[in-house]
Amino acid sequence: MKLSIAVLAGDGIGPEISKVGVDVMQAVCDKFNHEVTFTHALCGAAAIDAVGDPFPEETFRICQDADAVLFSAVGDPKFDNDPTAKVRPEQGLLAMRKKLGLFANIRPVQTFDCLVHKSPLRTELVKGADFVCIRELTGGMYFGAKKEGADEAYDTCAYTRTEVERILKVAYEYAMRRRRHLTVVDKANVLASSRLWRKVAQEMAPAYPEVTTDYMYVDNAAMRMIQEPRFFDVMVTENTFGDILTDEGSCITGSMGLLPSASTGESTPVFEPIHGSWPQAKGKNIANPLAQVLSVAMLFEYFNLIDEGKLIRRIVDKSLDENVRTPEIQVEGGAVYGTKEVGRWIVEEIKKA
Ligand code: IPM
Numbered sequence: 001m002k003l004s005i006a007v008l009a010g011d012g013i014g015p016e017i018s019k020v021g022v023d024v025m026q027a028v029c030d031k032f033n034h035e036v037t038f039t040h041a042l043c044g045a046a047a048i049d050a051v052g053d054p055f056p057e058e059t060f061r062i063c064q065d066a067d068a069v070l071f072s073a074v075g076d077p078k079f080d081n082d083p084t085a086k087v088r089p090e091q092g093l094l095a096m097r098k099k100l101g102l103f104a105n106i107r108p109v110q111t112f113d114c115l116v117h118k119s120p121l122r123t124e125l126v127k128g129a130d131f132v133c134i135r136e137l138t139g140g141m142y143f144g145a146k147k148e149g150a151d152e153a154y155d156t157c158a159y160t161r162t163e164v165e166r167i168l169k170v171a172y173e174y175a176m177r178r179r180r181h182l183t184v185v186d187k188a189n190v191l192a193s194s195r196l197w198r199k200v201a202q203e204m205a206p207a208y209p210e211v212t213t214d215y216m217y218v219d220n221a222a223m224r225m226i227q228e229p230r231f232f233d234v235m236v237t238e239n240t241f242g243d244i245l246t247d248e249g250s251c252i253t254g255s256m257g258l259l260p261s262a263s264t265g266e267s268t269p270v271f272e273p274i275h276g277s278w279p280q281a282k283g284k285n286i287a288n289p290l291a292q293v294l295s296v297a298m299l300f301e302y303f304n305l306i307d308e309g310k311l312i313r314r315i316v317d318k319s320l321d322e323n324v325r326t327p328e329i330q331v332e333g334g335a336v337y338g339t340k341e342v343g344r345w346i347v348e349e350i351k352k353a
C-alpha cells in the first residue's frame with residue numbers, strides 16, 4: 001500500500017516523540033513493503049512563532065492531501081497565563097479538527113498489567129478495564145455561539161440531529177466490533193442538547209438489537225468510572241463531557257503516557273497521543289514515546305493493516321516487559337532509557353521480528 005503521511009510535531013516534547021513515531025512507521029512499512037512518504041508541517045506555538053497562525057493554510061493543505069496525519073502535541077506555557085494573547089496554540093488544534101471535519105474522537109482506555117500499580121485506583125478495581133470513549137469533537141460549547149463581554153460571557157452547547165446521528169453511528173459500529181455494550185452519556189435531566197442526544201439514541205437503538213444500550217448522566221458516569229471501570233465497553237458523549245471524562249479515563253489506567261487516540265470524520269484522519277506537550281521536559285530526552293508509537297498502530301489499523309498494528313502492539317508490550325522504559329515508568333534500579341533509546345530499541349525489534 002502507498003501511504004502519504006502529514007507529520008505535525010508541534011511543541012514541547014512533540015518533535016522528540018514525533019521522530020520516534022516516524023521511525024517506527026518507516027520500519028513497519030519497510031517490513032511489510034508499504035511505500036510511505038512523510039511531509040512535515042507547522043502547527044501550534046511553533047507555527048505562531050514562524051508565521052503567526054497556529055494552523056496555517058499550508059499545513060491545512062498538506063493535511064488534506066495526505067492519507068493520514070501523525071500529530072504529536074501543541075501548547076506552550078508562554079500563552080497559558082496571558083488572557084490577552086490574540087492567538088493560542090490550542091486554536092490550531094481546534095482549527096484542524098473543524099477544518100478536517102474530525103467529528104469522532106476515539107480514545108481507548110486500556111490498562112497495561114505491568115503498570116496498573118501506578119493507577120490511583122486499587123489494582124483489583126482497575127485491572128482488565130478496557131473501554132473506548134467516543135467523544136464528539138466538532139460541536140457543543142467548543143464551537144457554539146459565544147460572547148465574551150466584560151460583565152457577561154457565555155458558550156452555547158448546540159447540536160443538530162445530523163451531528164448526533166453520525167457520532168452515534170460511529171459508536172454503534174465500535175460496539176458491534178467489541179462487547180456490544182454502549183453507554184450514552186449525557187445530562188438529559190437538565191440540558192436540552194442532551195435530551196436531543198438521548199432522543200436520537202433511543203430512535204437508533206432498535207437498529208442495533210445485538211447492542212445493549214444504556215443511558216447515564218455524566219456526573220454518574222464520572223463516578224462509575226472510578227467505582228467500576230470494567231462496567232464500560234463503549235461510551236459516547238458530547239465534546240465537553242468527553243474532554244473531561246477522557247482525562248479521567250486515561251489517568252485511572254496508570255498509563256496516561258501510553259494512550260493513543262484517533263480523530264476521524266469527513267476528511268484526513270488524525271492519530272495522536274492523548275497527553276499534552278509537557279513543555280518542562282522539552283529537549284530532555286525523557287518523554288515516553290509509546291503513546292505516539294501506539295498512535296501509529298491505530299493509524300495502520302484504520303487502514304485495515306491489522307498485522308502491522310499487531311506487531312507494534314506486541315513490541316510495545318515486550319518493551320514494557322523487558323523494562324525498556326522511560327524514567328516515569330521505570331522500576332527502581334532499572335536501566336535508564338530516554339525517548340530516543342526506547343525508539344531505537346523498538347525499531348530494532350521491528351527489524352528482527
Ligand atoms: C484534548 C485537549 C484539547 C481539548 C485542548 C488542548 C484544546 O484537552 O484534546 O482533550 O480541550 O479538546
Ligand code: MG
Pocket residue numbers: 243244247
Ligand atoms: Mg482534554
